[in-house]
Amino acid sequence: MKITTSGESHGKGLFAIIEGVPAGLKLDLEAINCALRLRQSGYGRGARQTIERDEAEILTGVRDLVTLGSPITVAVWNRDYENWKACMAPEGCDTALRQLTKVRPGHADLVGMVKFGQQDARNVLERASARETAVRVAVGEICRQLLGALGIEVAGYVKSVGEVEDEREYPFEALLARSEVLGMLGADLEARAIEKIEACRDRGDTLGGVCELRVRGLKSGFGSCMTYAEKLDARLAAALMSVQAVKGVEVGLGFEAAKRLGSEVHDEIYYDNARGYFRKTNRAGGVEGGMSNGEELVFRAAMKPIPTLMRALNTVDTATKKQATAAAERSDVCAIFACERVLESAVCAELASVVAERLGGDTLFEMQARYRELPQ
Numbered sequence: 001m002k003i004t005t006s007g008e009s010h011g012k013g014l015f016a017i018i019e020g021v022p023a024g025l026k027l028d029l030e031a032i033n034c035a036l037r038l039r040q041s042g043y044g045r046g047a048r049q050t051i052e053r054d055e056a057e058i059l060t061g062v063r064d065l066v067t068l069g070s071p072i073t074v075a076v077w078n079r080d081y082e083n084w085k086a087c088m089a090p091e092g093c094d095t096a097l098r099q100l101t102k103v104r105p106g107h108a109d110l111v112g113m114v115k116f117g118q119q120d121a122r123n124v125l126e127r128a129s130a131r132e133t134a135v136r137v138a139v140g141e142i143c144r145q146l147l148g149a150l151g152i153e154v155a156g157y158v159k160s161v162g163e164v165e166d167e168r169e170y171p172f173e174a175l176l177a178r179s180e181v182l183g184m185l186g187a188d189l190e191a192r193a194i195e196k197i198e199a200c201r202d203r204g205d206t207l208g209g210v211c212e213l214r215v216r217g218l219k220s221g222f223g224s225c226m227t228y229a230e231k232l233d234a235r236l237a238a239a240l241m242s243v244q245a246v247k248g249v250e251v252g253l254g255f256e257a258a259k260r261l262g263s264e265v266h267d268e269i270y271y272d273n274a275r276g277y278f279r280k281t282n283r284a285g286g287v288e289g290g291m292s293n294g295e296e297l298v299f300r301a302a303m304k305p306i307p308t309l310m311r312a313l314n315t316v317d318t319a320t321k322k323q324a325t326a327a328a329e330r331s332d333v334c335a336i337f338a339c340e341r342v343l344e345s346a347v348c349a350e351l352a353s354v355v356a357e358r359l360g361g362d363t364l365f366e367m368q369a370r371y372r373e374l375p376q
């Protein structure tokens with residue numbers, strides 16, 4: 001599969017082209033739009049989300065809700081464009097309006113200006129913005145539906161917000177009941193996290209967190225130990241790291257594995273006639289040698305606090321080269337719930353690519369038949 005996104009945060013909209021979805025997949029548009037609504041919600045979101053009402057419009061590759069095997073084009077329009085077209089319209093506008101030169105530490109502003117030879121950080125930040133993730137969620141939901149047709153499920157939850165951390169372990173089913181306020185699994189912890197977000201808002205600051213992503217129903221042998229680029233953990237880690245503000249990824253035990261003895265890390269192997277090969281533990285997070293081993297995939301991703309702070313940090317005004325405080329008009333205090341939705345989408349998209357590469361096939365029917373034939 002090949003996926004490309006385009007679009008600016010305050011431009012006309014966000015767009016994606018997905019190549020390689022087989023013919024014959026019946027799409028559930030409401031499920032896609034439900035995921036888009038969830039990405040916009042969650043405690044700690046900013047004023048922009050009161051303007052947008054994200055919905056996916058499918059422009060190509062689908063007829064009567066069934067995929068044709070041709071490239072699928074999906075659009076998510078920006079309602080805020082109406083307020084910005086005077087300085088954003090591709091067909092002509094006043095670029096002197098809403099310039100940004102008090103570059104924000106931690107954002108793409110300064111590095112992008114230098115790299116692309118820009119005098120106005122708007123020419124960089126409009127694309128670097130996490131607004132892009134709206135269309136990635138639409139793509140991810142299409143890919144989730146393809147995986148679902150094979151019996152592969154993806155779920156996740158918010159494991160920590162700032163220092164408020166959930167140290168419990170949960171079975172896959174429990175994740176499906178996670179809260180739609182912050183995406184956590186314990187009401188007690190979520191209440192504490194909300195207090196932290198409120199305190200952060202009062203201070204004009206921002207807060208990050210950690211999300212756990214899990215995949216159930218993936219048979220063994222996806223990804224490959226034969227070339228480094230094909231390793232499943234490497235591909236999924238890259239997909240997670242590609243999400244705006246993600247600064248760390250763990251697989252299974254992750255960094256904890258480095259502190260333990262080998263006997264406390266590796267999952268011993270068993271066999272019975274009903275289950276075939278299995279492990280009683282899953283510290284590897286479902287990946288050995290860069291290949292799925294038939295156990296659940298377990299990944300975690302750490303999101304840094306958003307770099308637009310209302311109580312802005314010190315920076316330099318690139319127009320004058322004088323010390324200044326960074327630009328801030330409005331900002332999310334904490335977008336961890338949105339990030340969790342996006343991370344799930346990133347997993348769905350990359351995993352669908354991995355699965356499609358191994359199974360091949362022009363139709364969903366062929367893919368399903370080949371998947372059924374594989375050993376567990």
Ligand code: EPS
Pocket residue numbers: 009046048049052125128129130131132133134308330331332338
């Ligand atoms: C973002 C800045 C904010 C966020 C935006 C990401 O947008 P604005 O500058 O319009 O207030 O709300 O995220 C979204 C718009 C979204 O839909 O997630 C940034 O600079 O990354």
